[in-house]
Amino acid sequence: MDSYSMMTFRDDAYGSYLRTEVEDELDYYFIHGPEMDEIVHGIRQLTGKAPMLPKWSFGYVQSKERYTSQEELIAVVREYRERGLPLDCIVLDWKSWKGELWGQKSSILNAFRIRKT
Structure with missing residues (x-):
């Protein structure tokens, strides 16, 4: 349709x-x-032809419940680099949830709408 x-x-x-x-x-x-x-x-x-995703998106994506600070996130990236392990993307989404709405998907959509305008 x-x-x-x-x-x-x-x-x-x-x-x-x-x-x-x-x-x-x-x-x-x-x-x-x-x-x-x-x-x-x-x-x-x-x-039409569908474009390929960027090369990094086919690699390893590191994600966990949350990083408590920027320093912790940077330390994780440094550890991967020091060990020679591939790390193509690291996910930081903890700050996108408001209040007690962690995991509630409509809060992401609302936050996206707010940031986009």
Whole structure:
């Protein structure tokens, strides 16, 4: 389905229904395989080639519950370097949670919206 609108799909005893908030008409595409590679090929014909992720994203990502300070985080990075161990990314997300909302995903979205504006 080609839509910029929120869509609701229902499949019940009365049939299958698709409802959108905006469109009067809707473009849809049917891509048939029968193999998965053929389906992916059809999607790529519609959407274009997907870019590769950056090289570092395929390496080791270090993450733990939290680092208590910048000094601790830097010490961890130095230890990896001193031991000659690969470290491509280190995650610091403790400060993105507000108050007691650690692990609550909507708080990240709200914080992102606030920072973005």
